[in-house]
Every structure is written in structure tokens, then in C-alpha cells.
Amino acid sequence: MQVLFESSAEASSRGLGIIPCPIDRFNDLDKAVPHMGWNAAALINVTAEQEEQEGSVEEVDASSYYYFVHSFCAKYNPERYPEAMSWAHTITQYGQELFVSSVRKDNVFATQFHPEKSGKAGLALIDTWLRKPQLAQTRAPGVPLTKFSPAPRDKLTKRIIACMDVRANDEGDLVVTKGDQYDVRERSSSLSTTTETAGAVRNLGKPVSLAARYYDAGADELCLLNITSFRHSPLHDQPMLAVVRAAAECVFVPLTIGGGIKDTIDPDGTKRSALEVAGAYFRAGADKVSIGSEAVHAVERFREAGFKSDGTGAIESIAHAYGRQAVVVSIDPRRAYVDPSTYDGPYFSELVYGKLDGPENERDKAWWYQCTVSGGREARPLSVVQLAQGVEALGAGEILVNSIDRDGTGLGFDLELVSLIKKSVKIPVVASSGAGSAQHFVDAFTKTNVEAALAAGIFHREEVGISEVKTLMRAANINVRDS
Numbered sequence: 097m098q099v100l101f102e103s104s105a106e107a108s109s110r111g112l113g114i115i116p117c118p119i120d121r122f123n124d125l126d127k128a129v130p131h132m133g134w135n136a137a138a139l140i141n142v143t144a145e146q147e148e149q150e151g152s153v154e155e156v157d158a159s160s161y162y163y164f165v166h167s168f169c170a171k172y173n174p175e176r177y178p179e180a181m182s183w184a185h186t187i188t189q190y191g192q193e194l195f196v197s198s199v200r201k202d203n204v205f206a207t208q209f210h211p212e213k214s215g216k217a218g219l220a221l222i223d224t225w226l227r228k229p230q231l232a233q234t235r236a237p238g239v240p241l242t243k244f245s246p247a248p249r250d251k252l253t254k255r256i257i258a259c260m261d262v263r264a265n266d267e268g269d270l271v272v273t274k275g276d277q278y279d280v281r282e283r284s285s286s287l288s289t290t291t292e293t294a295g296a297v298r299n300l301g302k303p304v305s306l307a308a309r310y311y312d313a314g315a316d317e318l319c320l321l322n323i324t325s326f327r328h329s330p331l332h333d334q335p336m337l338a339v340v341r342a343a344a345e346c347v348f349v350p351l352t353i354g355g356g357i358k359d360t361i362d363p364d365g366t367k368r369s370a371l372e373v374a375g376a377y378f379r380a381g382a383d384k385v386s387i388g389s390e391a392v393h394a395v396e397r398f399r400e401a402g403f404k405s406d407g408t409g410a411i412e413s414i415a416h417a418y419g420r421q422a423v424v425v426s427i428d429p430r431r432a433y434v435d436p437s438t439y440d441g442p443y444f445s446e447l448v449y450g451k452l453d454g455p456e457n458e459r460d461k462a463w464w465y466q467c468t469v470s471g472g473r474e475a476r477p478l479s480v481v482q483l484a485q486g487v488e489a490l491g492a493g494e495i496l497v498n499s500i501d502r503d504g505t506g507l508g509f510d511l512e513l514v515s516l517i518k519k520s521v522k523i524p525v526v527a528s529s530g531a532g533s534a535q536h537f538v539d540a541f542t543k544t545n546v547e548a549a550l551a552a553g554i555f556h557r558e559e560v561g562i563s564e565v566k567t568l569m570r571a572a573n574i575n576v577r578d579s
């Protein structure tokens with residue numbers, strides 16, 4: 097849609113200039129930027145007569161939610177750009193800003209949101225457009241309505257994400273696995289474990305069929321993490337690329353793919369850049385890539401270089417080519433406990449103190465959150481705040497906050513960790529690790545104001561359903577999308 101406009105604050109190249117107005121960046125005074133998630137679109141520039149005649153066949157349904165992911169937009173300003181704004185077909189509000197969320201004139205129809213990623217509402221929009229006889233597609237703008245129908249307000253929903261940790265089992269099949277604290281092998285002490293399964297990779301299902309199940313159940317986004325990718329180049333991992341391709345064919349909500357997004361060298365010596373690896377995932381159907389270990393190394397280099405970047409790292413190069421909204425950084429922190437009465441180390445200002453009414457083993461303790469790489473196998477001398485602020489400066493568009501201490505425990509999200517990160521950055525934050533009940537999601541949204549929350553184990557084991565989570569969120573007055 098944006099290429100129809102005159103220019104963009106995102107790049108120096110000019111647009112087609114068919115719609116005479118510039119594309120600007122959202123301000124982040126009152127909200128996270130990018131605008132990422134499901135929001136509504138209010139119809140405008142439809143005459144009352146058109147509305148009556150065509151109301152039922154309008155492509156955009158004002159009562160549905162559509163998936164947006166962008167930092168730049170055409171701000172709605174009919175006084176300054178009357179001609180351009182006559183193209184506006186729908187308007188959306190994000191924070192205090194109103195922007196054009198679709199344009200329509202003659203036989204041109206373009207959307208800022210992604211219908212192909214907007215679930216059933218998006219598919220219905222495409223279907224309605226394609227089924228319309230050409231005459232009905234061609235439509236001159238009407239006399240603008242004095243008010244929007246219905247009046248816009250910021251309706252960005254909180255997102256529920258289902259995450260699948262994927263790896264090959266000992267037979268070489270890709271399976272969705274899950275353990276606790278990143279240990280995904282069956283323990284001999286577990287009740288469900290037999291002598292045959294002890295030590296085997298826990299198998300919770302096939303990635304594509306689970307992805308389809310979560311899409312049908314109303315997940316707002318899906319995440320597939322290739323958790324052993326640090327062992328080899330993802331470009332050699334054709335089964336994982338095939339999984340992404342097959343999932344993208346049956347899932348019409350955004351897909352984030354993670355694992356091994358970094359510069360690699362193939363066994364034959366061929367160099368592969370992180371951009372190439374990410375490109376392969378995007379072409380296979382991913383909407384965002386998630387960078388773990390490499391983000392930690394990148395921030396270490398960034399800090400060593402005096403907070404300067406040469407622009408060639410994974411985050412910068414992918415954000416430059418695909419936009420920062422396509423780059424998620426997945427953080428795997430672990431608590432580093434210290435004696436609060438004697439500690440005066442570099443992370444003093446980030447210390448979190450165990451609450452008197454908190455879990456018994458946390459009382460009288462203090463800790464900072466230390467970054468790890470290779471799925472928690474190696475701890476690095478970097479805190480989560482340093483990492484979060486570093487990756488935001490390098491160009492990441494979203495942060496996924498895991499917790500090795502909480503992963504798979506069902507104790508709830510580590511709210512101190514999540515709020516620490518949420519307060520440190522302006523980009524959207526996703527809470528992850530530890531969800532054990534629907535109430536834990538409500539707690540994350542009401543106590544930390546994160547944009548999204550993710551779970552794996554409780555969804556895989558069908559202990560809690562996505563609709564149950566959304567029902568409780570609705571009861572707590574949290575805006576959610578119906579599937």
C-alpha cells in the first residue's frame with residue numbers, strides 16, 4: 097500500500113506518488129512501535145447510499161480484527177492532504193494516532209494490514225474481493241461520511257502465541273518437544289516414562305499438525321523454534337524449511353521461526369550470511385525470524401565498540417532488508433543469585449529482591465538476570481537489560497522473554513523479569529516461560545502491560561486451551577480477538 101504514496105520516512109527512495117502524501121513513522125510517546133498485532137478498521141469515505149447498497153459485500157468488516165505489523169504509516173490528515181485522504185477506505189487508531197489502514201479508488205484496493213495473515217477475516221476479505229464482478233470492484237470515492245462507522249478507537253488486542261520447540265528425535269524425525277528448564281529428554285523418574293522411553297527426546301506431536309490445531313483454536317501467532325540449530329546450518333536443515341513451508345500453507349496467522357539465524361559456514365566451506373538464512377525462512381513462509389544466541393554476541397560486540405555498529409550484523413542486515421518488524425530477539429535469561437547485603441557489582445541497579453510473601457526459596461534473596469547462549473548451555477557476562485536495550489538500538493522489532501528458571505514449571509511468567517524488560521525498551525515485548533493456567537496470562541497483561549504472551553507445554557498437553565485463556569482475558573476486560 098505504501099508504495100502508492102509520495103515518499104517514506106523509512107527510505108530515501110520516492111514512492112509512485114499516486115496518493116499525494118508522505119508515509120511517516122508512528123511516534124512512540126504513548127505506545128510500543130512497531131504497531132504489531134490485531135486491530136480494527138473503521139470504514140470511511142463510503143456514502144450512506146453505498147453503505148446501504150453494498151454494506152453486506154464490503155471487503156473490510158468493521159467488526160473484525162486484522163493483523164498489522166509496521167512502524168510507518170499514512171497518518172490520517174484530511175485538512176492537510178484532502179486529495180490523498182479521499183483514497184482512505186478504512187481508518188485505524190493506534191495510541192492517539194489515526195492512520196489510513198486501507199485505500200480504495202477505481203479498481204485499486206490496498207491494505208496496510210495483512211489479509212493473508214488475518215485468519216478467517218482476512219481470507220473472507222480476499223474472497224469477497226475476488227468474487228466481486230469487476231464492475232463492483234471499480235468504485236469512485238463517495239462523499240466522506242462525517243463520522244466513521246463505527247467510530248475508531250485503539251482496539252489493538254493482546255496476543256496469545258503458541259510456541260513449538262522443534263528438533264529431530266533419535267530416529268531423525270522432526271518432532272515438537274518440551275521439557276522443563278530446557279531439558280527435553282524423558283527422565284527415568286517421570287511417572288509417564290517407561291524403560292524404553294527414558295532418555296528419549298520427549299515427543300509431543302508433529303509440528304505441522306500441531307500448528308494447524310493451534311490456528312483453528314484461535315492462536316494469534318505461532319512460533320516454531322529449531323532448538324538444536326546451533327549444531328549445524330539451518331540452510332542444510334531442509335526438513336525444517338519443509339515444515340515452515342507446510343505450516344504456512346494451512347496457517348493464516350503470523351509465523352515466527354527461530355534457531356540458527358546467524359552467519360554460518362557450510363561443511364564445504366561456503367559462507368552463509370544470517371540474511372541468507374533468514375531469507376530462506378521468509379521465502380518458506382515465515383513472517384518474522386527470532387534470533388537468540390547471535391543477538392547476545394552482537395550486543396557484546398556493540399558494547400565493546402563503544403555502542404557503534406557497522407551495520408553488517410544479523411539484526412541490522414535483516415532489519416535493513418525486511419524491516420525491523422521482521423526481527424524478533426529471543427532472550428534466554430537465567431537468574432544469577434547474589435547476597436544482597438554484600439553485592440556491589442555492575443548489575444546493582446537491576447537487582448530484583450525476593451518478596452516476603454513470595455515463594456519460600458526466593459525470600460531474603462536477590463538476583464539479576466543473566467543472558468545465556470546455545471539454549472541456556474553457556475552463560476554470558478551480559479544482563480537482560482543490556483541485551484534488550486542493545487538489540488533495540490541495533491534494530492530488533494520485538495523481544496521474546498523466555499526464562500530458564502520458569503520454563504516448563506507452570507509457576508507462571510516471571511513478572512519481575514518481564515516488567516524489567518518492558519520498562520527498558522519501546523518495542524513490543526512477549527512474555528514467555530512458565531504459564532500454568534489461564535490466570536497467568538491475565539496476570540502478565542494486567543501487571544506488566546506486555547503486548548503478547550506465549551506458552552508451549554500447557555497447550556501441547558491440552559491442560560489449558562487457547563479459548564479458555566481468551567475467555568478469562570475477556571472477563572478481565574482485556575481486548576482479545578475471536579478466532
Ligand code: 1PR
Pocket residue numbers: 259260261274275277278279280321322323324325326354355356357386387388389390426427428469470471472498499502503504505506528529530531550551552553554
Ligand atoms: O540461539 O538463535 O539458535 O535460537 C535457539 C532458540 O531455541 C532460542 O529461542 C532458545 O530459546 C530456543 N531453545 C534452545 N534450546 C531449547 C531447549 O528447550 N532445549 N527452547 C530452546 C527454549 C523456551 C521456549 C518455550 C517457553 C515456554 N524453549 O521456547 O517455548 O519457555 O514454555 P512453557 O510454556 O512450557 O513454560 P538460537
